[in-house]
Amino acid sequence: GQNIDQPTEMTATEGAIVQINCTYQTSGFNGLFWYQQHAGEAPTFLSYNVLDGLEEKGRFSSFLSRSKGYSYLLLKELQMKDSASYLCAVGDSNYQLIWGAGTKLIIKP
Amino acid sequence: DAGITQSPRHKVTETGTPVTLRCHQTENHRYMYWYRQDPGHGLRLIHYSYGVKDTDKGEVSDGYSVSRSKTEDFLLTLESATSSQTSVYFCAIRSSGGAAISYEQYFGPGTRLTVT
Numbered sequence: 001g002q003n004i005d006q007p008t009e010m011t012a013t014e015g016a017i018v019q020i021n022c023t024y025q026t027s028g029f030n031g032l033f034w035y036q037q038h039a040g041e042a043p044t045f046l047s048y049n050v051l052d053g054l055e056e057k058g059r060f061s062s063f064l065s066r067s068k069g070y071s072y073l074l075l076k077e078l079q080m081k082d083s084a085s086y087l088c089a090v091g092d093s094n095y096q097l098i099w100g101a102g103t104k105l106i107i108k109p
Numbered sequence: 110d111a112g113i114t115q116s117p118r119h120k121v122t123e124t125g126t127p128v129t130l131r132c133h134q135t136e137n138h139r140y141m142y143w144y145r146q147d148p149g150h151g152l153r154l155i156h157y158s159y160g161v162k163d164t165d166k167g168e169v170s171d172g173y174s175v176s177r178s179k180t181e182d183f184l185l186t187l188e189s190a191t192s193s194q195t196s197v198y199f200c201a202i203r204s205s206g207g208a209a210i211s212y213e214q215y216f217g218p219g220t221r222l223t224v225t
Contacts, residue, residue, distance in 0.1 A: 004151065033213060042199060042216035043152070050211070087151065095203075095212055096167075099151030 002026045004100035006088050011106045012078055020073045020086050020103045028093025034062050034073045035087040037102065043087055046073070075105075083107045112136045113217035115200050121223045128187040130220050132200030134180075140203035141183040142214065143167075143175060145196040152199065158183055190224040197221050 004024045012018040024032070031050040035043040049055055049064035049071060061074040073086055088100040112135035122128050132141060140159055144152040144167075154167030156175040164175050172194060174186045187194055201214040 031211060033211075042218050045213045045215065048211040048213055089151075091212065096154065096157070097152075097214060099153070101149060101151045 002098050004088055004090060004098060006100045006103045009104045011108060014078055014080060014107055014109050016078050017074065017076050018078060018105065022071045022088035022100060024069050024090045026090045026092055026098055029066065030091035030095055032064055032071045033089040033097065035089065037085045037087060078107050080107050113200060113202060113215060115217040115220050117220060118218065119221045121225060122190050123225055124191060125189050128190050130185045130198055132183045132217055134202050137180055138202040139205060142201040143185045144199045144201065145169065146199060147196050155185065192224050195222060195224045
């Protein structure tokens, strides 16, 4: 079967760092994606990892370990506008995206 | 901005009526997708298209049909709406060609459908 797990909800403080984990078991693997979704809006693309290691984009970084079926999204210097849901998705053997249920991130002042 | 629009943005309909949602793109992308999003679930693929008149089923296709007669338009039809189809529906396109090294998807603004 195909399964993607991520925590349902996390809380962090403005200015701090938070790590959102994602574990996956899929029938194929063609990369891992992270999306951000603000309440009432569409998901927006954040990052893509296909090789092991860390990809950094400003305040956001994404890490992948294919052998462990594991990824994380690291958000630094948290701002109130980072309050959103973060969706993990895996590209399967047909390049379709299999989605996790998302992690709701709450930022407190 | 991937140039994707959806219409209508909100709709309330009655059980048993047919409903058609429209997705329109302006950038000539080959792949288009219809998803539904419900609390506690990830995005679930309903149908997708890989070209004009070329479509295939996703994991939750029962009760839905699609059509793509032009590159820019992808229609989703609920043949006889049921309360279980109350959801937010997103259309997406897949990046392709050029210098793209990945195949991320870009989403339209969504349609909130309520079936009473």
